[in-house]
Amino acid sequence: MKTKKIGFLLSLLAFFYILTTTKPVVADTLLEQVNKDYNVPKSDLPETGIVIEAENGQIFWEQDATKSINAAELSNLMTTYLVLEAIHNGTLSLETKVIATQNDEAIGQIKSLNNNNIIAGIEYTVRDLLKLAVTPSSNVATLMLANLLEEQDGRFVTKMNNKAVELGMTQTTFNTATGIPAVQFEGYYQPEGYDSNAENITTAKDLASLAYHLLRDFPSVLDTTKETSFTILPDSLYEETFQTDNDTLYGRPFAFKGADGLKTSHSEAGFNAITTARRNGLRLITVLTGVGDSAQPESERSLYPISNTLMEQIFDTYEYKEIVSAGQQEINDKTVLVENDWYAVVKKGSQPTFTLQGETLTLTDALPIISDTALPLSVSYREITSNIEKNIDQHTFLAQLINVIEITKLTILALGTTFLGLIFLLMSIFIPIVPEDKEKLANRKRPHTPPLPMKKIMRWAGLAIFLVGIGILLVQYIL
Missing domain, CATH: 1.10.287 (Helix Hairpins)
Known part of the structure; x- marks a missing residue:
């Protein structure tokens, strides 16, 4: 535990050195910054974590972000991704109805798992099942969605692993659809070809990559994750209401301006959260794992002060803005034509620098990127060499006409x-x-x-x- 604390504090010093623009050295650690507004004990510091921006995946801060961890119910976000992908492709819709089976009802009655009361023979919409999978981390709802896409449990888990590779999650292995080892389902769930005792293994960096692609590909997921409460099967015998565990949302104890997602969970290592917030066009994604002690429920509350402090610091230091306008530009002593306005996340008050190579304009002073699968920090350009072409490009109408035809x-x-x-x-x-x-x-x-x-x-x-x-x-x- 002592080594964990020392490593974390050292990484925080580096983090604040990078973020701070007015002071060459920062004496305060993150914990000291957090406790200016909150009260978080040192024992609740996260085991791993990372903060990125959601446009190009630039990394602002990380703590052991490539260390293997138990994904737990954060795995539900991959199931959510695959369901939303099926909806996008026209295979499903949010109003598609799923009839619960006896097996579903039996899983819903396993008290040791996060669940809700599923009744055999009752119809549930995909919309409701997604809310149940994301907010209360209902294992049975997640499996009902998985079975909707693949009848064989093993094939769905394989689909999860294939998608992980596609999204750049290079250190992730899924063994179940929900993140709970199959052995805990008392024989009602066992993906073929997978170890019944195995956890889902991932890293904070891979989870950030998953959240990045989920928000970029299916931003409508925020319609679900921003809700603080919801009710399924209203005005029926089976009506149930659920409250979010994400305390960064509006009206919650640690409400953070701009917060609208994403997912919480816990494992033996502690409490975990993927939070996201957007201000002035800049969206941040924060992953924290292993916070506090899962045997002490009150330590879950430490997730949100740490997350809020990290994001507040970055919002204060960085901005999302136009760094190159469309049209003729003078860059690195060359006259180039850029087809579209280029927006990116840069440090406030800084003057971006660029590299021209081939026909690609790249941001030179960019931060490290979450994955090769993120959008590149570059745009295409065309070099202008003749005076005639330069004169034409200075006339907006002529330049636009030439581009159009x-x-x-x-x-x-x-x-x-x-x-x-x-x-x-x-x-x-x-x-x-x-x-x-x-x-x-x-x-x-x-x-x-x-x-x-x-x-x-x-x-x-x-x-x-x-x-x-x-x-x-x-x-x-x-x-």
């Missing part, structure tokens, strides 16, 4: 050819017809083929050149 060298050739053909056609109109001398024609003793008049030559040449130009345009923009 995608003018290329082939386009210029086609337009030039078409214009030349039109000139020939116009010239043929104004060339006079010169009649031949009738007396000369009468004196000819043998048939004579008259030369092709210049008027016809110009007309047909012009028409041919014009059609060639039109043909080039058709090939480029239609075919």
